[in-house]
Amino acid sequence: MGLKQILVNQVRKPNGKLGRLIVSGMNKGHAKLAKWGISHFSIEPNYYILDIGCGGGGNIKYFAKTVTDGKIFGIDYSETAVDISMKVNKKYIEIGTVEIYQGSVSSLPFKDNYFNLVTGFETSYFWPDLIKDLQEIYRILRPNGHLILTNEGYICNNEKKRRTAENWSKLGHFPIHTPNEYREFLKEAGYSNIQIFENYEKGWITVIGMKKH
Numbered sequence: 001m002g003l004k005q006i007l008v009n010q011v012r013k014p015n016g017k018l019g020r021l022i023v024s025g026m027n028k029g030h031a032k033l034a035k036w037g038i039s040h041f042s043i044e045p046n047y048y049i050l051d052i053g054c055g056g057g058g059n060i061k062y063f064a065k066t067v068t069d070g071k072i073f074g075i076d077y078s079e080t081a082v083d084i085s086m087k088v089n090k091k092y093i094e095i096g097t098v099e100i101y102q103g104s105v106s107s108l109p110f111k112d113n114y115f116n117l118v119t120g121f122e123t124s125y126f127w128p129d130l131i132k133d134l135q136e137i138y139r140i141l142r143p144n145g146h147l148i149l150t151n152e153g154y155i156c157n158n159e160k161k162r163r164t165a166e167n168w169s170k171l172g173h174f175p176i177h178t179p180n181e182y183r184e185f186l187k188e189a190g191y192s193n194i195q196i197f198e199n200y201e202k203g204w205i206t207v208i209g210m211k212k213h
């Protein structure tokens with residue numbers, strides 16, 4: 001198996017020693033992307049937030065610094081990712097601000113209408129059934145709650161970035177989408193007030209949807 005294939009398998013589901021290195025690396029490597037994604041939204045100090053596919057937990061830590069009266073949850077189906085996320089957020093877990101679980105986006109262990117905000121950074125490519133998984137997220141969002149998905153690979157107008165995304169998508173057998181496809185997926189899953197932001201230069205996309213009140 002080639003190096004790129006190993007890498008794409010690891011980012012899909014980090015595992016073992018290499019997986020530990022990769023999730024820690026992603027905390028640094030994806031920080032700017034996540035910051036850009038979140039910059040389109042205003043987070044209140046009392047928010048209940050869930051980060052799905054939390055990887056190494058870097059974004060949970062970022063939220064935990066902002067949210068003083070709310071709570072941050074993380075979930076990832078990779079045991080390795082959950083382990084690193086818990087280490088990275090040890091301080092916040094001890095004071096009760098953060099909780100991290102192993103589990104899948106397809107069956108979230110949370111009650112209905114619970115979260116103000118659900119985020120997913122660089123993870124929705126790998127979800128088994130995007131529409132159903134978006135509906136499962138919708139279930140746990142409060143009325144007026146928001147979903148933010150931020151990805152660095154999509155079918156964009158920047159040809160160079162698009163070709164890179166297409167190559168990874170072929171190698172990893174995961175789909176990439178146009179902005180309009182994202183809009184339609186969110187609509188089909190029930191979301192309203194859908195907003196799409198693109199960073200042409202970087203080839204990044206942020207998709208925001210709201211649960212109707």
Ligand SMILES: C[S@@+](CC[C@H](N)C(=O)[O-])C[C@H]1O[C@@H](n2cnc3c(N)ncnc32)[C@H](O)[C@@H]1O
Pocket residue numbers: 011012013014026027030034052053054055056075076077078081103104105106120121122123126127128
């Ligand atoms: C490319 S990494 C991104 C990690 C982190 N969000 C970041 O930006 O650094 C993708 C993560 O999504 C997780 N993931 C993929 N499919 C998932 C699923 N169906 N349910 C939960 N987590 C999933 C993987 O285990 C991995 O940690």
